Amino acid sequence: MFAKRSRVLLGLPDAEFAQRRPGSNTMTKREVRAIALANLEVHLYTVLWDIGSGTGSVAIEAAHLATLGHIYAIECDTGALAAIATNCQHFNATNVTIVAGRAPQVLRGLPDPDAVFVGGSGGDLSAILEEVMARLHPQGVLVVNLTSFEHLSEATNSLRRAHWGVDCTLVNIARTQNILDVTRFAALNPVFVLTAHRPQRPEQPVGERKEIDG
Amino acid sequence: MFAKRSRVLLGLPDAEFAQRRPGSNTMTKREVRAIALANLEVHLYTVLWDIGSGTGSVAIEAAHLATLGHIYAIECDTGALAAIATNCQHFNATNVTIVAGRAPQVLRGLPDPDAVFVGGSGGDLSAILEEVMARLHPQGVLVVNLTSFEHLSEATNSLRRAHWGVDCTLVNIARTQNILDVTRFAALNPVFVLTAHRPQRPEQPVGERKEIDG
Amino acid sequence: MFAKRSRVLLGLPDAEFAQRRPGSNTMTKREVRAIALANLEVHLYTVLWDIGSGTGSVAIEAAHLATLGHIYAIECDTGALAAIATNCQHFNATNVTIVAGRAPQVLRGLPDPDAVFVGGSGGDLSAILEEVMARLHPQGVLVVNLTSFEHLSEATNSLRRAHWGVDCTLVNIARTQNILDVTRFAALNPVFVLTAHRPQRPEQPVGERKEIDG
Amino acid sequence: MFAKRSRVLLGLPDAEFAQRRPGSNTMTKREVRAIALANLEVHLYTVLWDIGSGTGSVAIEAAHLATLGHIYAIECDTGALAAIATNCQHFNATNVTIVAGRAPQVLRGLPDPDAVFVGGSGGDLSAILEEVMARLHPQGVLVVNLTSFEHLSEATNSLRRAHWGVDCTLVNIARTQNILDVTRFAALNPVFVLTAHRPQRPEQPVGERKEIDG
Numbered sequence: 001m002f003a004k005r006s007r008v009l010l011g012l013p014d015a016e017f018a019q020r021r022p023g024s025n026t027m028t029k030r031e032v033r034a035i036a037l038a039n040l041e042v043h044l045y046t047v048l049w050d051i052g053s054g055t056g057s058v059a060i061e062a063a064h065l066a067t068l069g070h071i072y073a074i075e076c077d078t079g080a081l082a083a084i085a086t087n088c089q090h091f092n093a094t095n096v097t098i099v100a101g102r103a104p105q106v107l108r109g110l111p112d113p114d115a116v117f118v119g120g121s122g123g124d125l126s127a128i129l130e131e132v133m134a135r136l137h138p139q140g141v142l143v144v145n146l147t148s149f150e151h152l153s154e155a156t157n158s159l160r161r162a163h164w165g166v167d168c169t170l171v172n173i174a175r176t177q178n179i180l181d182v183t184r185f186a187a188l189n190p191v192f193v194l195t196a197h198r199p200q201r202p203e204q205p206v207g208e209r210k211e212i213d214g
Numbered sequence: 215m216f217a218k219r220s221r222v223l224l225g226l227p228d229a230e231f232a233q234r235r236p237g238s239n240t241m242t243k244r245e246v247r248a249i250a251l252a253n254l255e256v257h258l259y260t261v262l263w264d265i266g267s268g269t270g271s272v273a274i275e276a277a278h279l280a281t282l283g284h285i286y287a288i289e290c291d292t293g294a295l296a297a298i299a300t301n302c303q304h305f306n307a308t309n310v311t312i313v314a315g316r317a318p319q320v321l322r323g324l325p326d327p328d329a330v331f332v333g334g335s336g337g338d339l340s341a342i343l344e345e346v347m348a349r350l351h352p353q354g355v356l357v358v359n360l361t362s363f364e365h366l367s368e369a370t371n372s373l374r375r376a377h378w379g380v381d382c383t384l385v386n387i388a389r390t391q392n393i394l395d396v397t398r399f400a401a402l403n404p405v406f407v408l409t410a411h412r413p414q415r416p417e418q419p420v421g422e423r424k425e426i427d428g
Numbered sequence: 429m430f431a432k433r434s435r436v437l438l439g440l441p442d443a444e445f446a447q448r449r450p451g452s453n454t455m456t457k458r459e460v461r462a463i464a465l466a467n468l469e470v471h472l473y474t475v476l477w478d479i480g481s482g483t484g485s486v487a488i489e490a491a492h493l494a495t496l497g498h499i500y501a502i503e504c505d506t507g508a509l510a511a512i513a514t515n516c517q518h519f520n521a522t523n524v525t526i527v528a529g530r531a532p533q534v535l536r537g538l539p540d541p542d543a544v545f546v547g548g549s550g551g552d553l554s555a556i557l558e559e560v561m562a563r564l565h566p567q568g569v570l571v572v573n574l575t576s577f578e579h580l581s582e583a584t585n586s587l588r589r590a591h592w593g594v595d596c597t598l599v600n601i602a603r604t605q606n607i608l609d610v611t612r613f614a615a616l617n618p619v620f621v622l623t624a625h626r627p628q629r630p631e632q633p634v635g636e637r638k639e640i641d642g
Numbered sequence: 643m644f645a646k647r648s649r650v651l652l653g654l655p656d657a658e659f660a661q662r663r664p665g666s667n668t669m670t671k672r673e674v675r676a677i678a679l680a681n682l683e684v685h686l687y688t689v690l691w692d693i694g695s696g697t698g699s700v701a702i703e704a705a706h707l708a709t710l711g712h713i714y715a716i717e718c719d720t721g722a723l724a725a726i727a728t729n730c731q732h733f734n735a736t737n738v739t740i741v742a743g744r745a746p747q748v749l750r751g752l753p754d755p756d757a758v759f760v761g762g763s764g765g766d767l768s769a770i771l772e773e774v775m776a777r778l779h780p781q782g783v784l785v786v787n788l789t790s791f792e793h794l795s796e797a798t799n800s801l802r803r804a805h806w807g808v809d810c811t812l813v814n815i816a817r818t819q820n821i822l823d824v825t826r827f828a829a830l831n832p833v834f835v836l837t838a839h840r841p842q843r844p845e846q847p848v849g850e851r852k853e854i855d856g
Contacts, residue, residue, distance in 0.1 A: 011252030038225030466653030
């Protein structure tokens with residue numbers, strides 16, 4: 001079982017992740033994770049920051065995809081840091097570095113990313129996005145999962161002020177549950193998945209990403 | 215651009231796929247594809263049947279994930295077969311075999327699968343599921359994407375009669391569109407993603423999948 | 429407050445209803461009720477059966493609309509019957525008759541309806557629909573709210589076998605909740621609202637409903 | 643048929659409304675209208691402003707409910723004004739005054755409302771909300787239907803700056819369509835239904851609404 005799960009590249013079951021606070025229900029769910037990873041355009045060499053990593057679920061699935069890249073799981077909550085470590089070991093994610101500390105400050109010591117995932121954010125969303133916009137690779141992608149209206153506005157406004165292209169996907173998922181002898185749909189809460197790209201400059205030299213695509 | 219796209223492991227843009235009938239809007243959309251691939255539990259060695267492959271989008275993304283496995287894209291529509299070939303070349307999916315013919319008959323000549331995706335089905339859904347249930351690997355996964363009520367009933371009934379475990383995910387996605395200076399959400403039609411597993415037999419020997427997990 | 433609420437014609441707040449089992453969360457929610465009432469095509473003189481009335485919420489809002497009609501709230505659960513009585517008094521719904529007993533048997537003693545609402549059903553959904561199809565006014569409407577997959581199939585199959593026209597609305601609602609200083613969307617579980625009409629017979633005499641429309 | 647439709651209190655069929663621009667698909671859909679009317683807490687005596695009335699569908703259904711109240715359908719588009727007039731006549735809505743002109747200016751000549759519906763807004767949403775906040779009855783309700791992200795932010799910010807209580811309902815509806823011999827769900831685009839109430843002042847005298855509630 002463990003051997004099998006450690007090889008699955010996508011779609012790890014939510015229930016197999018150790019949680020910071022069991023029952024808190026804040027982890028990025030399997031279906032939403034799949035969409036976020038698709039939007040992150042992960043490739044074999046991706047360097048990814050997973051900011052506010054929580055259980056590490058996005059970091060771990062990204063690590064299984066970007067086997068020649070590297071994932072930084074950034075988290076400031078002590079309990080969550082322990083859960084990430086447990087989960088990386090359980091799912092055999094060896095190319096994940098767990099970074100204890102608060103974003104954006106702690107991001108300054110990390111290599112520039114090809115892709116950034118912000119999984120809900122703690123406090124300083126605008127400051128985090130400032131740092132990401134300064135550091136993200138020219139063809140890189142930023143994905144922000146948002147469940148609150150205020151953070152959705154804040155993120156959109158920050159990115160648009162800097163002329164970044166912003167797309168948003170509204171994800172409503174319901175899963176069947178067997179209760180007695182009937183199957184009901186239980187809804188997950190809606191998530192807004194923001195995907196942002198740096199404004200395209202026509203003068204940008206072709207071949208800039210040679211080291212990655214070559 | 216092509217070089218970069220050919221390396222992205224998940225999340226190929228829908229607009230880059232050649233279509234059988236442009237505007238028919240029946241291809242499995244990027245977000246739904248990501249969820250289907252997560253549910254298919256693709257690993258490096260996966261042998262996957264993509265039945266009713268359409269544009270080949272699921273086959274191609276599965277092929278990018280299962281680099282040491284093999285994907286069979288089964289399709290009976292001549293125009294669609296041409297589109298699949300074009301798309302496999304465009305996205306550099308080398309481990310895809312395009313199989314012209316009608317399921318379930320044409321499935322008989324293929325190796326047994328670890329994972330099966332049915333992308334909407336043409337006519338004979340029950341007969342297809344019978345063949346899949348007979349041939350799928352003991353720990354394999356079957357995923358069926360359904361948009362019609364009648365097919366959802368038919369698939370669920372077929373699988374449950376055979377005591378397969380069936381879960382269903384209801385996926386409602388909306389994407390922002392920029393119209394004039396405002397951003398509106400445009401909804402994709404809801405999709406039911408059925409995921410089915412063979413009934414678990416307690417006597418099943420541990421280690422049966424050693425050749426794959428080892 | 430009470431005076432004002434008793435006059436509101438639609439949109440009574442869910443939290444003001446006495447519940448059979450507080451926390452059981454099975455009442456038809458305000459937004460879904462509004463859609464069901466719209467589909468029921470309630471007019472001033474409507475005679476409506478609310479089968480499996482629960483808290484009586486649909487019966488009470490229908491009663492406020494059909495002030496010259498009459499509503500039968502049918503329920504077999506003793507605790508629910510007490511809740512309906514409390515709610516009818518609280519919301520000043522005077523044209524509701526509470527009918528204790530099990531459908532379809534108990535329906536036999538009631539006048540034929542113009543509109544029928546089935547709010548989830550207890551056991552014998554097919555038998556209930558048989559009785560409704562026999563008794564519903566020629567231009568009447570049947571609305572069935574369903575949350576389970578099995579009941580959705582059963583209802584659709586029963587109605588289609590009798591050549592009734594069936595439409596289904598899939599309703600996904602999320603409401604904002606204020607948690608700390610942010611506003612999140614909390615999803616209600618999806619509901620399938622089936623709306624069915626008797627097969628149209630061309631020979632049906634015009635003016636049949638004169639007593640109501642005149 | 644006309645006679646019957648003219649008596650239905652809620653749930654008029656969308657297809658029966660004359661449209662400003664057929665195919666433009668901007669009218670408030672039947673299900674969303676039902677939710678908006680529920681949130682508007684319409685009573686028999688309601689004075690309602692329907693700002694940006696479009697086809698007049700909300701105005702007309704509100705008029706059928708508030709038979710002793712009055713509805714003002716405010717619209718600046720000439721083609722839409724003609725459609726509203728046609729629809730009021732077709733659906734026999736006699737207590738609707740069609741007001742040609744641009745909000746907020748044109749609102750100044752109208753009596754204060756108990757309820758206000760803003761159905762998408764043309765240009766000056768913030769200025770419209772300012773006027774509404776100044777004029778709405780102390781226990782009145784404001785409902786704003788929004789499909790664009792920018793307007794959702796603008797409306798929420800305007801209302802919160804004035805300390806109004808704001809709730810938002812996210813509505814995702816899909817309706818079955820029969821295509822050949824199968825039934826598919828076709829999604830309506832998601833709508834955000836904002837509902838806002840004046841900040842409650844504890845010193846507000848009880849009995850203020852005696853003329854309506856008594």
